Amino acid sequence: MPSTISATDRPLEKLSADAVVVGVGRGPDGPLPTPGAEAVDRLLGGRLLPALADLGARGAEDEVTRVxxxxxxxxxxxxxxxxxxxxTGGGYSAEAVRRAAGAASRALSGRASVVTLLAAVGGTPDDLRLHAVGEGSLLGAYEFTAYKSDxxxxxxxPPREFTVVVPDAGQAKAPLARSRAVADAVSLVRDLVNTPPNDxxxxxLAERGATVGKRAGLAVEVLDEAGLAAGGYGGILAVGCGSARKPRLLRLTYSGKKARKKIALVGKGITFDxxxxSIKPALKMEDMKSDMAGAAAVIATVCLVAELELPVEVTATVPIAENLPSGTAYRPADVITFRNGKKAEITNTDAEGRVVLADALARAAEDSPDYLLETATLTGAQMVALGARTAGVMGSDDLRDAVVAASRRSGEAMWPxxxxxxxxxxxxxxxxxxxxANADRMGGMLVGAHFLxxxxPAGLPWAHIDIAGPSYNTGAPWGYTPKGGTGVPVRTLLATIEDLIAAG
Structure with a gap:
């Protein structure tokens, strides 16, 4: 059952909960209190801050001290x-607040109800920090238990009830509702990415995407292998022909009222790679269930745009296949003809993501969108270049930079x-x-973008977001990010779309 979040303007001493959350910064001489911490300290008769010093608290990121x-x-x-x-200036970013809220949620497992004063970190809570507290709290409370039998x-x-203390509870309603919608979209991606490939x-994946799309009021189209063949989708068919479980193409369209922009989303959907x-090494191959994270992200994003009723037209085009070796699998040296008539010689069947994306990009461009945003777990080279937490963004300079700017506000690290x-x-x-695929593999992330x-089409602003590392956390949880599927880059896609709408 998902956690709930609400706001209250009642005095702290009149509230009850299983725990209360406050924030402290890291200073040269120890923790730096915030207004929320000072309020709790007063309520406890001046005992909180000395206790933190005795316990060695430093105020470092992801540090949680329970008193x-x-x-x-x-x-x-x-x-x-x-x-x-x-x-500089003494404040804390919205992302710092978001991460702190998530770390607290994870640390308070077993506590059903939580009151949080993190929105007071910047003094009087604003929408940005309220949204950050809501997102961090809800995303930090995420867990995937579908396959747990005990x-x-x-x-x-994790906590199931969050109450945010603010001066005006009514003013907090809208930002917290938005945080709920965003958290639900991110959780959908996490659930899909964490689901094992046999299921x-x-x-x-096409059926689940169609189901959530219909629930959101979207127009839905699904092509099976016969429809793909009739439509000339040679790339999707080639990658999917090695598996007994045949490929699909899913399209979800939202047509907002007073829409002034048409935006295409494309996401790679390899359900197992x-x-x-050109088989991968056995070590860590199990992580390749996450190779459909881009597909999950664009499915969730178009549904989120519909829930927020944004004035825009958005179509998500999602190529879906399973890349397996067999007697019917496509081969190195094969030549594939794509939907737009171009032909590629296959030199590496493990560079399959760009092969299915080629067809999807060609189809998305046929709708004459104003912008095209595409995301994929495309290359291991992304992690070599930027590590496991920072996505690489390529494409048209202006749109690439707009995506990176949106990512900085959203808290999803990206680099142009x-x-x-x-x-x-x-x-x-x-x-x-x-x-x-190029033979020497130099600049592999960048070469992948050149293929896409x-x-x-010339003149169409586009951006490619390589999320090979950031979409799936193989290490320990941190902030509001769990182990496994992360939900990247839903929040950046939403912020980019909103920026493009605002630009007129």
Missing amino acids: PTLGQGPFPVVAVVGLGAPE LTADRPT LYPAE SGGL MPMPPELRRGLDSPVADFVN AEFV
């Missing part, structure tokens, strides 16, 4: 969460990457228009 109140307050525990060092009534579970094969005949023209020569083929660019 028992011993009956001195209307809550048994105070969770003091670190915000890190303050920014769920008992006394099992510690989330191409037809099933063995590498095909170039597309050096000399790298395009690595895709030259002696027998076809181009190969699907072949399917974007």
Whole structure:
């Protein structure tokens, strides 16, 4: 059951909960209190801040110090969460607040109801920080238990009720409702990414996407293998022909009232990637269930845009396939003809994401959108270049930079990457228009973008977001990010779409 979030303007001493959350910063001489921490300290008779010093709290990011109140307050525990060092001017970013709220949620497993004063970090709470507190609290409370067989009534579970203390509860209603909608969309992506591939094969992902799309009031189209063949989707069919579970193409369209912009979303949907005949090493191959994270993200984003009733037209085009080796699998040296008539010589069947995306990009462009946003777990080279938490963004300079700017506000780390023209020569083929993978693998993330660019019409602003690392956390949880599916880049896609609408 998802957690709930609400606001109250009642005095702290008149509230009751299983825990209260406050934030402290990291200073040169120890924790730096915030208005929320000072309020709780006063309520506890000046005992909180000395206790933090005795416990060695530093106020570092992701640090959570639990202090028992011993009956001195209307809550048994105070969770003091670190915000890190303050920014120039003494404040804390919305992302610092978001991460702190998420860390507190994770640390308070077993506490059903939580009162949080994190919105007071910047003094009087504004919409930005209210939204950050809501997102962080709800996303930090996420858990995936669909395949757990030992769920008992006394099992510690994440908090199920969050109450944000603010001066005006009515003013907090809208930002908290938005945080609820965003958290639901991100959780949908996490659920899909975490689902094992024996249960989330191409037809099933298409069906689940169609179901949530219909629930959101979207127009839905699903092509099976016969429809793909009739439509000339040679790339999707080639990648999917090695599996007994055949490929699909899903399209979801939202037509908002007074729409002034038409935006295309495209997301890679490889439900499992063995590498095909160019098979991957066995080590960590199980993580390749996450190779459909881009597809999940664009499905969730178009549904979120519909829920928020934004004045825009958005169509998500989602190519879905399973990349397996078999007697019917596509081969290195095959030449594939895509929907737009271009042909690629296959040099590596493990570079399959760009092969299915080629067809999807060509189809999305046929709708004559004003902008095209595409996201994919495309290359291991993204992680080599930028690590596991920072996505690379390529494409048209202006739209690329707009995506990166939106990501900074959203808290999803991204970095603008170039597309050096000399790298395009690595895709030259002696027998076809181009190969699907360069032999030397230098600049692999950038070369992948060059391949995708072949399917974007000249003059169409487009951005490619490589989320190979950020979409799936193989390490320990941190902030509001759990182990497994993260939900990246739903929040950035939403923020970018809203920016494009505002630009007129």
